[in-house]
Amino acid sequence: MARLRLTLWSWMAAALLALGLAAPAAAHNRDRTSFEPDCHAVSGADRTARAMTGPAAWNCSGTGWQATAPVAWLRFDMDKWKGTPAPRQFFTRTSRHERITIYALDTDGTLRSRSFAETDGRPFARGPVFSLSLPPVTSETEAVLVRIDSPHSIPLLTEAGLARHLDDAGRSVEEMMLLAMVLGMLVLPLLFDVSFYLVLRERFVLFHAVMVVAMMGYVLFAGGVITAVVSLPVAFLAVMAPLCWAIGCGAALLFLSEFLERGALSRSMRRITFWAGCWTIAVPGFLALQFHATQAFDDAAYFFTITPAAVVVSVALIHAILRGSRSAKFVAVAWFPLILTSLERLSRGLGVYAGPSSLDSMMFVATGMEVVVISLAIADRFLAIRNERDAALTEARMLEQISTRDSLTGLMNRRAIEARFDELLAQGFDTFALVDLDRFKAINDLHGHQVGDAALIACANAIRAAGDRDSIAVRLGGEEFVVLLRGERTLERAEAMRQAIPMRIAKDVPGLELPVTASMGVIMLARAARQTMQFAEFYARADALMYEAKASGRNRLAYERLTVFSEPPAGRRRTPSEGRAA
Structure with missing residues (x-):
């Protein structure tokens, strides 16, 4: 982006040099009074x-x-x-x-x-x-x-x-060189617009591209550069110059209504700016066609109907600058010379005074400078919008993390695991281990909820430390945890996690009278039956097995290996050394 800024400032320097060439060229033509x-x-x-x-x-x-x-x-x-x-x-x-x-x-x-x-x-x-x-x-x-x-x-x-x-007759060599330079200055901003739009899908980039194309058309036709390339009818050349100018001015107003920061323009001012742009394209654009039926009024009407564009732009920019808009200051710098030269052209067009066509050089230079400065403004706005979007994405990720993570332990919560359960099951996490701390209520009653929370954190750390990339730990709520496992020896790995819990709690939470153990119910689903189970069904089966383990004396694991769907088990405890297929 720094390189982009340097390039744009280089274009501005070239424009100022071109402006210096314009003055002697204009004086050269003004010397031809005999014409x-x-x-x-x-x-x-x-x-x-x-x-x-x-x-x-x-x-x-x-x-x-x-x-x-x-x-x-x-x-x-x-x-x-x-x-x-x-x-x-x-x-x-x-x-x-x-x-x-x-x-x-x-x-x-x-x-x-x-x-x-x-x-x-x-x-x-x-x-x-x-x-x-x-x-x-x-x-x-x-x-x-x-x-x-x-x-x-x-x-x-x-x-x-x-x-x-x-x-x-016509323009001097210096003036034609100036016009060629202005056209060159207009090409690169158009390429930047295309690049910006591929990254930044904002309408104001499209409006600016239309404005640049219209200004290029104005320089080609009003400057007479097009006749150096191709021979065109007088009527076509006469229509295209004012038509391009009307479209360019209208696109500038549409651009302004979309470009400034949120809140830079009031809602009513934004609407006025937008509809003024539509008016400028439609009404002066129609008058620019110069039908012979409208000959008696179309010349003056064109200038009078396009003048409100300058008024609306000026009011909108002052309004936005007073509201602290940074982008409006860029636009004001870009458009002030163009507004002045447009008013000069308006005066000649209405016959207020007569002047040579070489005075148009000032407008052409102002046009080139305008597009360059606006390109710089778009680059600045691009950075601002990107920073805003990055901040919004960071906030969204934080909110997502808050909504999917347990605030106490940092593990995934039930909402997150239920939303991703089908995906995780398809990825091979086919072992469902439900963990419940034994006699946890007694810890809260004897030592308080602060100690109870410390025990839950220690339990989560034990599960996390004993796990690997093929295991996912979840806190369902209270003292219940779920571990999803995939790969080899999932039952042995689940049992190792369960056995690590009492040691970690004893280490991290001193002062407890008795060791805090855990009971676990484990469901292992065969690949053939994978699509028949939902989270609630896994939970129901694992919960029944976990209560079997508690009923058998706690501090142990009960498991079941499923190949087909059947009703949840009841009435019998399975130990790691025994199990059955249902």
């Missing part, structure tokens, strides 16, 4: 490009972005391109839409256009972006207008740009 649209506007579906050539229709303040209207417009002025090669590609954030039409507007009012369906977009391996070819742009072109029908996302508008080559 950004100069103005934007919205209109109804019947508005034409010619009608958008007037200055009154445009918002050039960089604020007020909308993705709820039927049509969104972007305008790129060509003044900034003078003296440089004209742009040839339009690129933007991967998001759902119905159609994009691009117009080149010349100074004389000429419009040239190209129109593309959603399926015409070409994703490329430099981030979550796709490109479309511009109509011919000449030295007479004063602006490029872009009409986007049914836009589902504000970043589709704010992160749009023009480029001469696709190498000038």
Whole structure:
């Protein structure tokens, strides 16, 4: 476990290094101001490009972005391109839409256009972006207008740009390396989840595994890493990123509801956290599908319906920390950076301000750090649960021992032997010896129960000392003991135990006026009759033989060897030198 902790802390160091790489990468992209649209506007579906050539229709303040209207417009002025090669590609954030039409507007009012369906977009391996070819742009072109029908996302508008080559668009090499590093950081926690679940069958491990898989999906699709491996439709890429994020946030809430220590969350708070997780998977998850029928509201609704997850998480963690939860402190450290970066992404998604896609790098790094710290928390919780279970098992064993052991002598009690009798009989313990101390009541009457208890302990020690691995001693209660024996010469071994009792009591309990002897009734069952006898039947027969021994003068043994089942014997004493088969 110490090695596991060292590995996890190493991952955290790698994450911090990656975070350092993210900042210059983001600054690198922010320097590309020429790529950004100069103005934007919205209109109804019947508005034409010619009608958008007037200055009154445009918002050039960089604020007020909308993705709820039927049509969104972007305008790129060509003044900034003078003296440089004209742009040839339009690129933007991967998001759902119905159609994009691009117009080149010349100074004389000429419009040239190209129109593309959603399926015409070409994703490329430099981030979550796709490109479309511009109509011919000449030295007479004063602006490029872009009409986007049914836009589902504000970043589709704010992160749009023009480029001469696709190498000038998308993420930098440093950012792609960062994403690859984050993905590598996510793989090992998933393997640990599998290992933990094989040992620790807890639901929170499964929820964490779902969360890790969802975060890996988010990095693959929102980071655009998947396009470096396989070419996928724009619509699929646009849906998968927010869907993975919704599933990951929901799984995080489910994980939190199950992960914290017992009592860390009140019953109502635990339920709120659990159902908030279900809500986050179901509602934002549905909105992430971005059906064209929901275009007017799904973008804003997605962000507003996923926001309660951050609120519930924050309240639940504060609630648990105030209750002294150690695990909640781990989770708070892991999730605080992720909550902050999610709020930043939420602000861009709602159009509060416009920023480059490179800002997502902060969220990706926070995601990697979150999973690593949570893995460390799971390892810590794993140790705590294992210690709790070990303590519970120890207590259970102690309780079992108390329930199956005689508290005075330490021998097995009647309850234990009756529960295991069939098993022991099958193991060959086919000799049943019932021992009873002679005139034991007189010891209690003359010397008191404390001396009587000492005599019982000495008797148990004598039986235990004279026994071996093929004998089991039991105290039935009072002054009665049972010894089960198997193997050779069981009758002689039982008699040796009986004879050892007076000597051990005399040694351990001085001051008794007379030696304390024992009488014994022994039943030996032949193998052929083994399945016909129960404990009660053995006891009844041995008890009758023991009383025969007492009636014959005590301090002796009576035995019987059984081959078939018959009624308990009566009226005749058997000595070691005599016996019969019944």
